[in-house]
Amino acid sequence: MVKFEKHTLSNGLRVLFHRDPDTPMAAFNLLYDVGARDEHPEQTGFAHLFEHLMFEGSVNVNGFDRHLQNAGGENNAFTTNDITNYYITLPAQNLETAFWLESDRMLGLAFSEEKLAIQKNVVAEEFMQSYLNQPYGDTWLLLRPLAYRRHPYRWATIGESIDHIRKVDLQQVKDFFVTHYQPGNAILTVTGNLDAEKVFRLAEKWFGELPGRPAMNRNLPSEPVQTAERRLVVERAVPSSQIYLAFHCPERGHPDFFATDLLSDLLANGESSRLVRKFVKEEKIFSEVNAYLTGSLDPGLFVVHAKLHGEITAGQAEEALWKALRDSSLGVPGELELEKVRNKVEAAHTFSESHALAKAMNLAYYELMGDADQLNQLMEKYRSVQPDRIREMALALFRPENASVLHYLAEGSK
Numbered sequence: 001m002v003k004f005e006k007h008t009l010s011n012g013l014r015v016l017f018h019r020d021p022d023t024p025m026a027a028f029n030l031l032y033d034v035g036a037r038d039e040h041p042e043q044t045g046f047a048h049l050f051e052h053l054m055f056e057g058s059v060n061v062n063g064f065d066r067h068l069q070n071a072g073g074e075n076n077a078f079t080t081n082d083i084t085n086y087y088i089t090l091p092a093q094n095l096e097t098a099f100w101l102e103s104d105r106m107l108g109l110a111f112s113e114e115k116l117a118i119q120k121n122v123v124a125e126e127f128m129q130s131y132l133n134q135p136y137g138d139t140w141l142l143l144r145p146l147a148y149r150r151h152p153y154r155w156a157t158i159g160e161s162i163d164h165i166r167k168v169d170l171q172q173v174k175d176f177f178v179t180h181y182q183p184g185n186a187i188l189t190v191t192g193n194l195d196a197e198k199v200f201r202l203a204e205k206w207f208g209e210l211p212g213r214p215a216m217n218r219n220l221p222s223e224p225v226q227t228a229e230r231r232l233v234v235e236r237a238v239p240s241s242q243i244y245l246a247f248h249c250p251e252r253g254h255p256d257f258f259a260t261d262l263l264s265d266l267l268a269n270g271e272s273s274r275l276v277r278k279f280v281k282e283e284k285i286f287s288e289v290n291a292y293l294t295g296s297l298d299p300g301l302f303v304v305h306a307k308l309h310g311e312i313t314a315g316q317a318e319e320a321l322w323k324a325l326r327d328s329s330l331g332v333p334g335e336l337e338l339e340k341v342r343n344k345v346e347a348a349h350t351f352s353e354s355h356a357l358a359k360a361m362n363l364a365y366y367e368l369m370g371d372a373d374q375l376n377q378l379m380e381k382y383r384s385v386q387p388d389r390i391r392e393m394a395l396a397l398f399r400p401e402n403a404s405v406l407h408y409l410a411e412g413s414k
Contacts, residue, residue: 015189275304
């Protein structure tokens with residue numbers, strides 16, 4: 001159990017603290033409630049670009065990394081379709097350095113045409129190297145718009161087009177900062193062998209006087225119910241062909257998320273899981289098969305992904321997958337099989353709770369979802385899922401009219 005204390009500043013910043021006596025390090029995590037889903041359709045990739053801009057430093061402090069390294073700290077960040085998350089680890093006695101640096105970035109980022117140009121080039125290069133010039137790199141650039149037609153999950157975090165990044169101007173950057181990077185749109189979590197009173201005092205000292213602004217009115221378009229199968233076939237210069245079946249599924253906060261997540265583990269988590277055992281070990285028609293959820297804050301995707309092996313065609317591979325997914329026994333695991341899956345979930349959850357930074361990130365994320373204490377209720381919710389409900393979710397999900405199918409073929413294999 002991750003015990004925590006919470007304090008909300010007058011400007012809206014939520015501060016959570018968990019005392020971890022087992023480490024000399026402190027984790028400082030600042031989550032902003034903004035991701036790729038909050039972008040304009042003609043300005044995609046903006047949230048990720050802004051993550052890069054934050055490391056250019058603030059108006060008052062030059063050399064963010066230099067000051068942090070002098071305090072024995074490290075930092076990084078990531079952007080998803082839902083959030084942007086900045087994190088720091090450093091010796092607990094130097095925690096105030098993290099408060100100083102992050103509060104100053106929130107107060108005033110150092111904007112300039114030169115810094116914007118540098119980071120636009122960096123992100124454009126990342127787009128080219130990781131998504132366009134990497135084998136299978138454009139998979140999600142293809143799969144997302146195939147599965148989503150209205151919701152902004154239809155573009156990847158990197159953006160829909162490299163041209164969107166290249167066209168960003170300085171005023172757009174400033175407007176984005178004013179809208180999203182403010183105390184009322186952020187959650188700060190701290191873990192370490194510290195005193196709660198000290199942490200909250202530091203929060204008041206460094207963040208308390210930052211101006212708060214009204215929360216953003218998020219009004220995202222809902223994704224219509226899919227009523228017909230969607231297909232896309234592409235050929236690329238890749239070593240082997242792959243296929244993807246993407247099904248619309250509940251969002252992370254939905255009561256059925258837990259049954260759906262257990263279903264994905266039942267299918268393809270570990271050597272004894274059903275699809276791995278059948279297709280990789282016994283029939284040997286796939287070299288690899290995976291099943292996973294995007295786990296989004298809004299309704300997401302359940303993805304089944306297989307790498308073809310030997311002489312099997314994509315059509316044959318898809319047919320085999322559909323047969324397995326529609327098997328009448330799917331989702332009605334025996335007690336031993338279900339317990340094995342639950343134990344893997346619990347082991348992963350327990351492992352995550354052994355790291356101060358992971359606890360800080362998880363507390364922030366579940367606070368964003370409405371209550372950080374949901375983190376402590378996870379295993380109870382997983383263990384309450386009954387086998388019949390897993391079967392019902394399999395029947396609800398694995399329907400052709402709910403499927404977006406991508407055949408990603410090696411050149412010449414079509």
